[in-house]
Amino acid sequence: MITITFPDGKTKEYAKGITGREVVESIGKRLAEAAVAMLVDNTPRDLSFPLDHNALVRFLTFDDPQGKEIFRHSSSHLLAHAIKRLYPYAKPTIGPPVEEGFYYDFDDLKVSEDDLPRIEEEMRKIVSENYSVERIEYRTQGDAVAAFKDNLYKVEMIQGHEEGSSAYKEGDFLDLCRGPHVPRTGMLKAVKLMKLAGAYWRGDAKNKQLTRIYGITFPEEKQLKDYLSLLEEAEKRDHKRIGKEMEIYMLHELVGKGLPIWLPNGEIIRREIEKFAVECEEKDGYVRVATPHMAKQELFLQSGHLPHYKESMYPPMVMDDGTYYLKAMNCPIHHLVFNHRSRSYRELPLRIAEYGTCYRNELSGSLSGLLRVRMLSMNDAHIYCTKDQIADEFKRVLNLTLNYYTTFGFKDFSFRLSLGDPENKGKYIDEPENWAFAEAELRRIVKELKLPCVEGAGEAAFYGPKIDIQFKTIIGREESMSTIQLDFAAKSRFSLHYADNQGKESSDVFVIHRAPLSTHERFIAFLIEHCAGKFPLWLAPVQVVLMTITDNQREYAHALEAELKEHHIRVEIDDRSESMPKKVRDSQGAKIPLMITLGDKEVTNHTVAIRTLDGKVKFGVRKDEFVKSALQCIAERSLQLPW
């Protein structure tokens, strides 16, 4: 007998040599149906693997990341199986799972997108035929080569020991593979082939070009349907597409990658966001500075950026008086501002804010739209305070952040309190008292503010604990939006100090790093996706369009335009000789929140007819009332229109 231990700690005795499948069937029917493979002492195995010693066993389903990977890997075999049935001369090469689904590369296969449905059909047939998927071990390399002698790619892999000497067989399809795999093809119920692409054997353009087919699979049709509509939604909300359509930003090959140019519409959004932030910070007692975008290497040696962060920084520029680097962060220069003259305890907490620009040398291949860029603009600040003030300042920053999120209508976020690790002292600055104090304080604040929060031991920065805020985007992507960090290390690196209320020099200056609105690049990408380009009135690049029904209303329209402009409302006139439905469609396309229709009745009665972007219509609104309500909606940065 052997003892099997399960993840919940329970154990059970079984006869030696029992298979995973028999074990899982002894546990329960639902798990047995869902299990795609198992971990035996953390090694992934087929369910058919015989257990011959005491072991820790965990069954994997599609919901486990590892289970999903095995499921998708089995799906690539399914695809190759279907291809071999339809195109017997095609040569399967490799077919791994990827982040979204799987692919398989084939040689000697000529297919077009039009063929994909037929291939899918064949895959579904194999699924319904529900073959069992069996592992074959070859005694020798020679045996393996013999089995795959018709496919030189597989032979090359066998000789290079790349896939071991095992294969998997379903029906009469055999593929070289380490495994493990799902036990039966019938599990791969919901199948979708996504696209075709070209690829090279071993990614080398000197080799022959292969045909790559991408696909995705799920255990249930409903999951596939949900996935496809999410994809459609993501495409609809894609900030790159909307950013281009709405002329928010552009990229240009002469400027280079990761360096977005904000077009007038984007600059309006950026300025409105920054104006909002500055107003809030003014109320919270911040002062503002503007610092150069570069500094001498000596500064970044002192700050620790060059020793620890150099590979993320731009290359140096050697000038006649030294070597300069573009800054990757604003903090070092803010520390110099703090220290430029002696400070009194009366000045603390000193909250130094900046609309800062930083530069990170990301690999060009990793750059994408506004989400990953090389020049970062951000509403940044550093708060210099005493130990006693940490709690208050953290609370203030958290409240400020929550206020921002409420204003933008963000709801799906959560907090993580990232703590140090007493077991791993080398990783963190050695101030045990400060760690204990600060962690307790942050824990208390999170509780007091009733924030949904998990704790992460060993997730702190080396210089202190922090609170991270994670977002789930509307299309389900996880994003890290903001982080509020406490820093015990700056005070010694930069000799921060102040005169306390006894006139004595104290170096107990704590720094809080915070950028609640992330970088403007990332934030606006997020915002575009969040509202699908339908910005709230205060942020919309064009807020109001005045549409005349005939030329008779031109004068009225221009007078109203002048009035709205006087109030800094961003307004356009559409007095083209086009039909009203066409004008409405164009304005909807431009995502203008308020469409104002002006006909003779409106001129006579000094009214306007309002149509909102989400289709509400209201006639006979007094013009003055309209202006007043629109202004109020903008001033309050409301998410809802008054109509």
Add this chain to the structure above:
Amino acid sequence: MITITFPDGKTKEYAKGITGREVVESIGKRLAEAAVAMLVDNTPRDLSFPLDHNALVRFLTFDDPQGKEIFRHSSSHLLAHAIKRLYPYAKPTIGPPVEEGFYYDFDDLKVSEDDLPRIEEEMRKIVSENYSVERIEYRTQGDAVAAFKDNLYKVEMIQGHEEGSSAYKEGDFLDLCRGPHVPRTGMLKAVKLMKLAGAYWRGDAKNKQLTRIYGITFPEEKQLKDYLSLLEEAEKRDHKRIGKEMEIYMLHELVGKGLPIWLPNGEIIRREIEKFAVECEEKDGYVRVATPHMAKQELFLQSGHLPHYKESMYPPMVMDDGTYYLKAMNCPIHHLVFNHRSRSYRELPLRIAEYGTCYRNELSGSLSGLLRVRMLSMNDAHIYCTKDQIADEFKRVLNLTLNYYTTFGFKDFSFRLSLGDPENKGKYIDEPENWAFAEAELRRIVKELKLPCVEGAGEAAFYGPKIDIQFKTIIGREESMSTIQLDFAAKSRFSLHYADNQGKESSDVFVIHRAPLSTHERFIAFLIEHCAGKFPLWLAPVQVVLMTITDNQREYAHALEAELKEHHIRVEIDDRSESMPKKVRDSQGAKIPLMITLGDKEVTNHTVAIRTLDGKVKFGVRKDEFVKSALQCIAERSLQLPW
């Protein structure tokens, strides 16, 4: 007989061998008294020089730059003469004129600042003794060495042929010198020694340290007095001193030269100026963009910056996808914005503005305060228009600029219309029709706007004519503030084009470059000097200080503070237990425009007592009236306070 030609073209016959002095005496008594030397066929000569051939002769007075240099050079001999009388063991080394006066370096001289008046006294004595200054020519180097054998520095210079083999003698003081010099020490009437400094022989720190004495001289006492009061005024208004005292900006060696850090007070001024500019530009129909601070070298090759302007640019940064440069100007990226999609004639003129940041690689030795920096921030814009629109757009920009100057209270400026040069075609873009048209248009506009204007042929940019605006600072320095440039070249370099009203592609796009507020660095330096740090209310970093007479008014003061803050007025409270005169002095030191005194009477009557920075006092102003008037003064950006 020889013929002497004078600068006015007149000629006169003289006996061969006549001296300059005799000639000038024959012309007129005033010139003879003022002449310090002469140019004979453009070579400077002593007045005692005998004229022995036909020549062009111009007499130099102190008012000529060359005359001034000779005057100051003679003054350094005067200083050395006095030193040798007082300190016979001192060894004069070299003593040149410099931009402001002259200096002389001595070895074996121990003096302190306290000795300067005594030395000045001795110099004045030599002046009153009115020695004639005589030139001595040595036949051989040996003769010259023999004459200066007691001074090894002079011997070294003789042997190095550095000062020729001539000397000048006044009384019994002899100095090795090429000359020329003033004819008599009596001309050097007004003498002032400014300061002492250390210096090394030949500027080499390995040599012995010498004592340098700086001085200045004028022909008249009044000129010296005026100069000294100007110096005093300049010192009082020095933007470096005021910038530090008022905490407007700082420099830091770890950040590097020419990279000012705007401190909170400076950032307020910068933001207010930019806000003002944005408001004005909004009314003028500008749109705003924000562009990256760097771009690929390919862009700057296309723009012509790398071929023509590379030495002013920062060094390149090589990244994984190409070579990048920090931008020296914003125009190239604005051109890309113009061209990022097809443009219609309806969009022209398109006015693209940006708060831009540019980088220029100035030599570190040339950098100074805010006046010469390496990172330039500016309210920049480029206007894209058709030929027909050039005149209107220039007029708009000129009016905008004049509006700015009026608001800031600038009066002492003048315009220059900088034209091409038909004689020098290679220097300018070859579009004769556009030159003729544009120059005539600009001339017409300048006349229409009645601007004081001179014309400068051959002063245009290579790409078109421009209007430059020159300022005279309050301390008399000439400064170039703004320039409005027309550009015919960008359209072909960047293939600028639009669809005209017939739907036909036209490439006739003219670009106007304009930055009426200069760079913010230079502009704020100028502004600080202009107002000596006493900013108008709307710009003052702190606008109002509330000073309580006793603790009884604290509540009233804090309520008023809250009210002012609600209106975004920048207010501070001074409720220290200090005397009122001390509080007033401190606020005056901080240059706060409005000092509000609050005593019991004010609390009872809901009034305030106002004291302005220039000393006006008004009691019993109703609190509401005060708030209203202050707000109006700020909103109107008035230069005058309402009280």
